[in-house]
Amino acid sequence: MMTTAGRSIDIASAIETLGMDGYTLIEGLLSPDDLEELRTAMEKQFQRQRSAPYDPGDGDSHPDDAQIDEYLRQMYSTAPSSEVDRAMRLMRYNRAQNHGTPWPVPVESVLKNFLPRPEIEGHGSTVYVGSATPTVPIFARLLEDPLLLRLARSVLGDDCVLSDMSLNSIGPHTDNGAWHVDVPLGQLPEPLPEIPLTLQCVWMVDDFTVENGATRVVPRSHQSLKKPKWKGGEMKDEVAVTGPAGSLAIWFSSLWHKPGQNVTDAPRRAALCYFCRSWVKPYSDFRPLISPEQAKKMSPTLRYLLGFSANALVRNSGEA
Ligand SMILES: O=C(O)CCC(=O)C(=O)O
Numbered sequence: 001m002m003t004t005a006g007r008s009i010d011i012a013s014a015i016e017t018l019g020m021d022g023y024t025l026i027e028g029l030l031s032p033d034d035l036e037e038l039r040t041a042m043e044k045q046f047q048r049q050r051s052a053p054y055d056p057g058d059g060d061s062h063p064d065d066a067q068i069d070e071y072l073r074q075m076y077s078t079a080p081s082s083e084v085d086r087a088m089r090l091m092r093y094n095r096a097q098n099h100g101t102p103w104p105v106p107v108e109s110v111l112k113n114f115l116p117r118p119e120i121e122g123h124g125s126t127v128y129v130g131s132a133t134p135t136v137p138i139f140a141r142l143l144e145d146p147l148l149l150r151l152a153r154s155v156l157g158d159d160c161v162l163s164d165m166s167l168n169s170i171g172p173h174t175d176n177g178a179w180h181v182d183v184p185l186g187q188l189p190e191p192l193p194e195i196p197l198t199l200q201c202v203w204m205v206d207d208f209t210v211e212n213g214a215t216r217v218v219p220r221s222h223q224s225l226k227k228p229k230w231k232g233g234e235m236k237d238e239v240a241v242t243g244p245a246g247s248l249a250i251w252f253s254s255l256w257h258k259p260g261q262n263v264t265d266a267p268r269r270a271a272l273c274y275f276c277r278s279w280v281k282p283y284s285d286f287r288p289l290i291s292p293e294q295a296k297k298m299s300p301t302l303r304y305l306l307g308f309s310a311n312a313l314v315r316n317s318g319e320a
Helices: 011-021 032-051 065-075 081-097 137-143 146-156 292-297 300-305
Strands: 002-004 007-009 023-026 126-129 161-170 198-204 248-252 268-276
Touching (some): 011 023, 011 248, 032 268, 065 081, 137 161, 137 268, 137 300
Antiparallel strands (some): 002 007, 198 248, 198 268
């Protein structure tokens, strides 16, 4: 048992449900004050994503670019064209920073960590923010939540790290979800590994309801060791993971899932803490985003989760 926000949580039973069904829900973890602080901080990030998204420049084009552009437009079919253009600029910029090195595989086989994606979908009303800044106090608190860490470590080992923290706001009257398993499983051949490589931990920032886009999952689908086809629509045996704001939903990334259709007039928001085993390549490298002064103010636990002493390659000889 563990007490968070004045509640006793039966961790053993949460872990058992997770193992069996592939997901579990713990209600009532965030206080009204936490939620208020979280919503304010998230709205700032969403606003910045809309008005001044990361757009550091461009790079030379390459013969593969037409195929990459077509792939992004097909995968993210509700993203505004200007947003796909931004993802393409970012892809070319990153490639230029990497001495123009192209990927040796076709775009559909490129690890998703490497490929910028449109972060506005739903014809403009859905917003994603990746690498959410852990220097925002409420985000740091969510990442370091003792219950969350206990669960993540019990699944991925005590040395697990953060792969990414992201925020999403599923826009009103949208249906932009496609069934998937998470990175890096989408790139792996079947059968998928039996041990979990990554774990998704989702803080519900609004009530998750059937109508507003609560995540859809297929219980026990992780046991199939297979991947769903990347497409929308309904799946036999799917269930909606519903719960009040302030709840925590956790699922194995091998569980088939997608955001639901939002048929309401309001967005459905979530803060997602995605953990991976220490030897899996994380989605985001937070270290360059954190100044030495900011790092000093963080706890060693948070610094480690963000990749300090974890993501760096330290076995280099030190000489070229
Ligand atoms: O926000 C959601 O409902 C689901 C998010 C999702 O699909 C994911 O984390 O991979």
